[in-house]
Every structure is written in structure tokens, then in C-alpha cells.
Amino acid sequence: MKMYGIKTCASVKKAKAFFDENNISYEFIDLNKTPVNKDKIEKWQNFTPAASMLNPRSKSYRDLGLKDKKVTDKKAVSLIENDNGILKRPVIEHGLNGEEKFTIGFNEKEYNDTFLN
Numbered sequence: 356m357k358m359y360g361i362k363t364c365a366s367v368k369k370a371k372a373f374f375d376e377n378n379i380s381y382e383f384i385d386l387n388k389t390p391v392n393k394d395k396i397e398k399w400q401n402f403t404p405a406a407s408m409l410n411p412r413s414k415s416y417r418d419l420g421l422k423d424k425k426v427t428d429k430k431a432v433s434l435i436e437n438d439n440g441i442l443k444r445p446v447i448e449h450g451l452n453g454e455e456k457f458t459i460g461f462n463e464k465e466y467n468d469t470f471l472n
Contacts, residue, residue, distance in 0.1 A: 402457035
């Protein structure tokens, strides 16, 4: 399982704590040190539209004035590729027996249902 995020992000800290408390191993990829590229973002679109991966609470999102704009998935891919800081975090790639799954953001109920059951 891989977790993509930024160490200082509150949601990433919560996700890391959840996994650590439940003895669930993961590989952490720091987006500040290892940004994701267009191919990875497009792969993630198999699970959720790129526009839904944008973090409306990020500084980049606010600076670009995206709140009242309709952002296409193509534009969202470009925005994320150019600035991973606009990505909703954490992004978790997981699955068993070759099955790929994807979880974005931190929601304790969703994490309990997904990773503990």
C-alpha cells in the first residue's frame, strides 16, 4: 500500500496515525520530494475524476480562484501535474491479490470500513 501526501498536512497525519495505531503497513511518498506525474494522475482517474482530486482548502486552489469555476478533468490533471499541492490528500493506493483500489482524503468511517473490515 502506498500513501501519497505531504508530511505537514493534517489529513495525512490523521491517516498515518490511523494506520500506525492499527498496525497497517504502508509506504509514504512525500509529494514535496517525489511529485506525481501526469501518467500517475491519469491512472488515478480510473477511480475518481481528476476534478474531484482538487483540494478546495489548498492555497493553490484559492490563489487560482477556482471556487466558482467549473474545472474539467483535463484541466485538473494539468493543475495537479504542475502543482501537487493542489491535490486532496492523502491519496492511498491499495488492494489485495492484484486488485487495485484507491482512497483519497481522510474519513475515519471510510478508513474503518475499507482497511479494518
